[in-house]
């Protein structure tokens with residue numbers, strides 16, 4: 001833990017933290033933003049809002065436009081269409097292109113980008129050149145203390161561990177008191193143990209400061225852990241922006257369902273308010289036109305039922321995986337075996353009966369397979 005210890009626990013997201021530190025987190029609005037590079041559409045008609053103090057994760061695969069979005073917000077690039085507003089100020093779009101240094105936006109990248117020939121203190125002071133030397137030093141030392149590295153002020157970046165370097169980068173990004181902090185895969189170069197610790201501590205610093213922040217990541221678990229909401233992107237477009245729980249429980253498409261947690265996919269038939277699948281039938285809760293549908297199931301939607309009920313399957317494989325047991329079950333009509341946990345006592349070759357449970361069953365038009 002690199003935070004300076006406080007007697008009270010850090011406040012939750014939002015204004016409380018802002019009041020404590022005197023920071024005023026910004027509201028960010030991105031409206032219909034598009035950006036093309038030659039023939040490549042990097043972003044297409046993306047709209048997002050970040051309330052003050054919220055932490056948003058932008059989640060997506062490589063090349064889906066995450067970094068482009070951050071560059072446009074920071075002012076390192078300009079949108080071809082749409083606009084970006086910070087509070088009531090339009091900073092980009094419709095003829096406006098406010099320079100990065102006046103937007104109040106901080107940036108933190110995965111490669112830390114610390115200057116190797118400058119001390120840790122000088123690195124943190126770098127963005128404080130508008131202050132007197134004395135004031136800049138005081139602020140930089142304060143930021144370093146917040147990340148638990150005041151005693152390394154005179155060290156050079158080359159002597160720091162990856163986690164320490166990332167903490168210095170955080171102190172530097174926060175030194176000018178940005179109103180929005182943008183983090184572009186900041187933890188991806190750290191080893192697994194350090195990553196978790198630095199991530200938790202970074203989150204605590206942001207919460208404590210009530211800082212609005214956007215984290216870009218391709219790691220769904222990281223997005224879930226770090227953010228209040230997740231903006232899921234695909235090929236330059238925003239697929240869904242919601243809490244992790246909503247994304248898990250009410251995905252907008254099979255792609256969104258796959259993004260967070262395991263799913264099993266299959267064809268089904270909707271008819272008269274009922275859904276028929278290779279794993280049995282279920283009443284449909286939402287109005288669904290009759291016809292072929294794409295069904296996505298969370299693992300918890302598949303139940304093992306007493307023999308003689310449900311749909312018969314056959315255990316292909318049984319594996320011990322620590323706290324639970326995993327079985328692969330073959331079911332007629334399914335392309336691939338089902339992987340289930342919390343298995344009964346069966347062994348490979350045994351029969352097993354399966355049924356559908358309420359909840360965790362998502363039905364999409366058959367054409368919407370992605």
Ligand SMILES: Nc1ncnc2c1ncn2[C@@H]1O[C@H](COP(=O)(O)OP(=O)(O)OP(=O)(O)O)[C@@H](O)[C@H]1O
Pocket residue numbers: 037040041042060061062063064065066067068069218
């Ligand atoms: N300066 C540029 N010139 C040309 N094409 C670009 C430029 N910047 C981005 N692109 C293209 O725009 C698309 C989106 O790139 P972007 O870097 O925003 O994706 P990303 O989701 O951040 O990817 P990664 O996770 O790999 O960093 C990609 O197809 C990329 O090749």
